[in-house]
Amino acid sequence: MDTEAVRSFVRAAELGQLQHAADEQGVTQQAVSKRIAAVERELGVRLFIRTPRGVEPTLDGQAFLPHARSIVAGVDRAVTAVGPGSRALRIDVLGLRSAQAVVLHDYWRSHPETDLDVVTLRVDDPHTAASAVQAGDVDAAFRTVTDPATLPRGVRMIHAFDSPLQLLVGPRHPLASARTLTPHRLRGHRVWMPGIVPRSEWAEFYDQLAAAFGLRIDAAGPNFGNEVLLDTLADSADVATFVGARDRYIWPTSYDLRRIPLVDPVPAYPLSLMLPAADPHPGLGAVIDHLEGLAPIPDGAWLPSWATAPRRRDRAPSAHLRTGTTR
The missing domain is CATH 3.40.190.290 (D-Maltodextrin-Binding Protein; domain 2)
Structure with missing residues (x-):
């Protein structure tokens, strides 16, 4: 599973806007949409529903969100562990x-x-x-x-x-x-x-x-x-x-x-x-x-x-x- 796609899902769920997640990650809204769609295809479920204000996680999205956060946090810790100046x-x-x-x-x-x-x-x-x-x-x-x-x-x-x-x-x-x-x-x-x-x-x-x-x-x-x-x-x-x-x-x-x-x-x-x-x-x-x-x-x-x-x-x-x- 593409960890950057998981990161896009997490930020979109937390911010409620695909565009906000895209701006934060320095990519286009279309790129964020494609990343989330790829995760949905891999999981075989829908993760978001669209609302007048943006997006909200589905029940499956809500169930996946805490695990997705753990994935992103684990990747960040792994990168930090080997980065000069951050690792032992x-x-x-x-x-x-x-x-x-x-x-x-x-x-x-x-x-x-x-x-x-x-x-x-x-x-x-x-x-x-x-x-x-x-x-x-x-x-x-x-x-x-x-x-x-x-x-x-x-x-x-x-x-x-x-x-x-x-x-x-x-x-x-x-x-x-x-x-x-x-x-x-x-x-x-x-x-x-x-x-x-x-x-x-x-x-x-x-x-x-x-x-x-x-x-x-x-x-x-x-x-x-x-x-x-x-x-x-x-x-x-x-x-x-x-x-x-x-x-x-x-x-x-x-x-x-x-x-x-x-x-x-x-x-x-x-x-x-x-x-x-x-x-x-x-x-x-x-x-x-x-x-x-x-x-x-x-x-x-x-x-x-x-x-x-x-x-x-x-x-x-x-x-x-x-x-x-x-x-």
Whole structure:
């Protein structure tokens, strides 16, 4: 059933004049008459009778009217739900315990009026996430394409924030009593990072980190989730893993796991935000302002080859974002 024809019926019934309904919808009276006639043919009933003052719904028209109103209202709600600026701001994060999700949660707590939809695209290739931004499936994605020249047309990428690394170990690990550790102190120790996907941004990051400091990063085995990883660390005397300083992990107190900051230099994972180059969701400006206010990493931090510090000044200001212009 043509929803615009149903809308014409509703307005004609409410206004009592076909011409008034036509004027309101920007069409001719003849067009409104044809629309209503089409609905009548589809339903097999007459919806109006003509009177000296205009039109009045028949008994069938009166019975159909509340349902027709629901149809029109439902269509309007559906259009509003997907219209930029009216629907929720939809942002992709790597995981709901990741630093990106934690930062977005902090933003939402200070802006509870924001209609925010945090999603996790089940993809490992950042180019696939970029395509989702391009298609409008998400408004932004916390992913990094390490070669910006390969970004799809209409998508741009800005620096979001940097996530310092920490070493996570169980109480029996030989490094468990350390208050801080340098990356060089980790040489010879097994750092288990299960499920690193080849050609993903994090695979490139950990390859460069291992090469820079002579580390043994073991990606063997499938990733069975954080719970299995934490169970393993709690029982192991030789296995450690890397976590981000803002990543959220929860484990039983009996595990006695230790998060040890890495220093001299601080290795940091650079996080980027991909968004449309033009007409981004208007809610993104305030999110980027929040990212701009995050504490920067220390001077001299180690970053992979595709990122250099400091880069706060390199980020396009949110005023450019709100107008949809690019640098």
